[in-house]
Amino acid sequence: MTDQPRGRRAAPDDGERDEPPTRPLRTSLLLTVASALLPGSGLLGARPRLARIVGAVTAVIAVVVAAYVGYFALTDPASLATAAVKPAILTGVSTALIVAGLVWVALIAATQILTRPRRLPDRRRALGALLVTALAFGVTAPTAIGARYARDQMLLVDRVFTSGPDEVKSSSRPTLEGKEDPFEDIPRLNILLLGADGSASRADAVEQYSVRTDTIMLASIDTATGDTTLIQIPRNLQYTPFPEGSEMAELFPDGFRGEPAEEWFINSIWAHVELEYPDLFADSTYRGAEALKQGVEGVTGLKVDYFAMLDIDGIQQLIDAMGGVTVNINQRLAIGGNSQGKRPSGYLEPGPDQHLMGYEAMWYARSRLDYSDYDRMARQSCLVGAIIRQANPTTMLTRYEAIAAASSQMVVTDIPQRDLPVIVELALRVKDAPVTRLVYSPGKNGYSYNNPDFEAMRAAVDDAIQDDTSPSASPTSAPGTSSPAPASSASSEPTTSAESPSAGPSASATAAGELTDGAQDVGDACAWHGDDAEADPEG
Numbered sequence: 415m416t417d418q419p420r421g422r423r424a425a426p427d428d429g430e431r432d433e434p435p436t437r438p439l440r441t442s443l444l445l446t447v448a449s450a451l452l453p454g455s456g457l458l459g460a461r462p463r464l465a466r467i468v469g470a471v472t473a474v475i476a477v478v479v480a481a482y483v484g485y486f487a488l489t490d491p492a493s494l495a496t497a498a499v500k501p502a503i504l505t506g507v508s509t510a511l512i513v514a515g516l517v518w519v520a521l522i523a524a525t526q527i528l529t530r531p532r533r534l535p536d537r538r539r540a541l542g543a544l545l546v547t548a549l550a551f552g553v554t555a556p557t558a559i560g561a562r563y564a565r566d567q568m569l570l571v572d573r574v575f576t577s578g579p580d581e582v583k584s585s586s587r588p589t590l591e592g593k594e595d596p597f598e599d600i601p602r603l604n605i606l607l608l609g610a611d612g613s614a615s616r617a618d619a620v621e622q623y624s625v626r627t628d629t630i631m632l633a634s635i636d637t638a639t640g641d642t643t644l645i646q647i648p649r650n651l652q653y654t655p656f657p658e659g660s661e662m663a664e665l666f667p668d669g670f671r672g673e674p675a676e677e678w679f680i681n682s683i684w685a686h687v688e689l690e691y692p693d694l695f696a697d698s699t700y701r702g703a704e705a706l707k708q709g710v711e712g713v714t715g716l717k718v719d720y721f722a723m724l725d726i727d728g729i730q731q732l733i734d735a736m737g738g739v740t741v742n743i744n745q746r747l748a749i750g751g752n753s754q755g756k757r758p759s760g761y762l763e764p765g766p767d768q769h770l771m772g773y774e775a776m777w778y779a780r781s782r783l784d785y786s787d788y789d790r791m792a793r794q795s796c797l798v799g800a801i802i803r804q805a806n807p808t809t810m811l812t813r814y815e816a817i818a819a820a821s822s823q824m825v826v827t828d829i830p831q832r833d834l835p836v837i838v839e840l841a842l843r844v845k846d847a848p849v850t851r852l853v854y855s856p857g858k859n860g861y862s863y864n865n866p867d868f869e870a871m872r873a874a875v876d877d878a879i880q881d882d883t884s885p886s887a888s889p890t891s892a893p894g895t896s897s898p899a900p901a902s903s904a905s906s907e908p909t910t911s912a913e914s915p916s917a918g919p920s921a922s923a924t925a926a927g928e929l930t931d932g933a934q935d936v937g938d939a940c941a942w943h944g945d946d947a948e949a950d951p952e953g
Contacts, residue, residue, distance in 0.1 A: 439538055442529040443545055449525040450549040452476055453518050456525035465528050472521060492842055496835035499575070504568035508561045515557035519550040566818040577831035582699040584828040586707050588719050596836045597637035602879065603840065606703075606710055606721040607631040609729070609794070625702075625723075627681050629779075629794055632710055632718065634879055640843025643878050644798075645714055646791045646853045648861070649681035655712035655868050661694060662708045670709060683709050700828060715872035716879075722827040730772035732801070735816035738771045739800040741778060742942035747793075748783040749774075758783060766942035788855040795851050796940035802845065852878045 441459070449456030449469075453476045457469025486493055497503045526542045534542075576582055588603075590596040597603070609629025632645040653669035656662035662670075672678040678686075684702030687694055695701040700721075707718040733739055743764050751758035762768070762778055770778055779797045782790045829837060852874060854861035860870025 439531055439534065439542070442526060442531065443542065445529045446522060446526045446542070446545055446549065449522045450518075450553055454521045457521065457528065460525070460528040462528060465524070469521075469525075472517075492839045495838050495842060498567060499571050499831075499834040499838050501568045501571055501831070504564045504571070508564035508568070511557045511561040511564065515554045515561075518553045518557070522546055522549050522553070563814050566815055570818045571831060571834065574825050574827065575829055575831040575834050581830050582828045583697060584700070584704065584720075585695065585698050586704060586718065587828055587830075587833075590833045590836050597840075600637055600719075602716070603635045603637055603720075603837075604716045604718050605633045605635070606707060606718045607633055607798070608703075608706070608721060608723040610723050610725060625684060627684050627706065627723070629724075629791075630680065630706075630710065631795070631798075632714055632716065634716055634875075635840060635844055636847075636879075637840060640840065640845075640847035642844050642847060642849045643875075644795055644849060644851045645716075645875060645878070646795060646851065647680060647710065647713060648787055648791065648854055649679060650676075650787060650863070651680040651713065651854070651861075651866065652678070652863070653866065654680045654683065654709040656708045657711050660708045660711075662705055663712075665691070665694070680706075680709055680713070700826070703828060713868060713871060714875045716875060720827065720829045722825055722829065724825060728825070730776050731819075732772070732817065733770070733775045734772040735813055735819070736801070736804060737813060738769050739775055739797070739804050740767050740769045741775075741796055741800050742766050742940060743768045743778065744943050745785065745789070747778060747781040747785075749777045749781065751783040766944075786855075788853065791853055791855075792851075795853075799849065799940060850878065 445456035445459045447456070448459075452473050454469040454472030457465045458473070460466055460469065483494075523546050526546050530539070530542055588600060590600075607629075608627045608631075610625040610627055626649075628649045630647040630649060632647070634643045634645065636642070652675065653671055655669050656666060670678055670680065670683060683706045687705040688702040691701075695704040698704045703721045703723070707721060710716075710718050743762055746764055747762040748758035749760040749762065750756070762770075762774060762781070775797060779794045780790065781793075852859065854866075854871060854874075856862050859874035860867040860872075
């Protein structure tokens with residue numbers, strides 16, 4: 415055998431000749447993190463050409479999708495909002511997020527496997543596996559939450575806003591679909607907001623006597639600007655008139671009346687129709703709502719387009735799900751108690767920026783032991799405003815599941831699913847637009863308990879909506895302290911029934927002064943009035 419020439423090394427075998435230099439583990443870990451930050455980007459450092467192509471394609475797709483969503487979120491939030499009420503889109507989003515999460519995890523794992531050094535000791539190999547596990551959890555958690563939220567939203571829309579064969583039937587709502595501008599013939603959209611005490615504690619009474627709509631508000635929305643006037647109607651309004659030629663006008667030509675009189679207030683229209691007139695509005699799903707719509711039109715002169723009825727238990731759950739609401743309390747408000755001698759279980763004390771959970775918030779809106787129904791109506795408008803104002807993106811994202819669950823239980827409405835995207839767009843205008851409030855209380859805006867002047871009441875509405883960005887009267891009282899009337903007119907109201915206004919301190923005057931006729935700015939009405947806040951009624 416001939417010796418190798420001195421000074422020369424033996425040639426390596428084929429395997430050693432083809433093996434590239436070893437990459438440090440630190441570089442592999444950094445590339446793995448890069449794939450977690452931008453899907454696939456870490457594969458650009460892999461040796462196989464196919465892996466680099468996959469990494470480049472997925473990174474570009476991720477950037478394009480993120481830029482597309484971000485652009486529309488900033489420039490056209492209405493499009494994203496309307497997409498959020500379309501079940502087909504929500505189902506697609508939920509599926510896409512699940513798939514995206516799985517693909518993302520696969521890219522992270524592939525980056526680590528394809529870029530780590532060969533012949534790596536088990537201890538250092540475990541370090542890479544631990545990093546992949548942590549990053550996989552980090553990227554799948556938000557995509558899984560997003561998919562779940564999309565599914566929850568889809569179920570919420572399907573439960574509340576029905577479509578197809580299960581769609582709520584209504585003889586009075588407008589037709590918005592099939593138009594380039596859905597509101598071209600609708601300068602104002604009027605939505606009836608109802609509060610019904612259908613709580614679990616009254617389930618037997620509701621089944622026997624149907625619901626009583628103890629809160630009645632009409633939101634009249636300017637479809638061009640979003641400016642809104644809330645018209646609050648006393649639940650004990652007598653002799654409700656109905657539009658000429660309507661079904662209810664034919665049945666009650668002299669207004670809604672009967673014996674005993676206290677069973678024929680406006681808040682009992684729904685129950686009377688549902689229980690006693692089975693042939694009335696037979697083609698509508700909610701016959702009581704159709705009748706009440708005609709009653710509210712007779713009172714205000716405004717055609718009612720839709721209704722939404724909120725259950726008191728559902729509202730309480732919603733407020734709890736939101737983490738509570740913050741309101742100014744200008745009166746000491748009793749929790750429970752009645753005019754027959756039952757003592758309150760506690761009080762809500764006056765003060766600015768009072769944070770209330772669901773139970774306390776309900777009593778803020780419902781309490782009337784020492785005050786009248788008209789005081790309570792004012793507080794209800796403040797609570798509605800607080801819920802809208804505090805339903806911000808942070809609250810919605812962090813508490814969405816609980817909010818969606820509460821919402822699906824609290825709302826009954828005749829808004830069809832097909833109209834929802836258009837109404838959501840309008841709601842975005844309302845959120846930042848001025849809101850004024852017109853309330854009927856004795857001696858104000860044409861209202862009196864014994865002899866309501868419906869012509870004057872309708873004229874007050876006309877005045878209020880002529881320019882609802884400039885209220886016709888400046889508020890001079892604290893929220894919930896609108897004076898019902900001078901003692902002479904207030905004394906004619908019944909005070910012996912728990913369903914009638916209490917003859918409390920606000921029956922004659924308020925600490926902050928009386929409201930003038932006309933619309934009132936809701937923001938000013940619900941502000942903290944400091945030294946003008948009403949003192950303890952028992953003090």
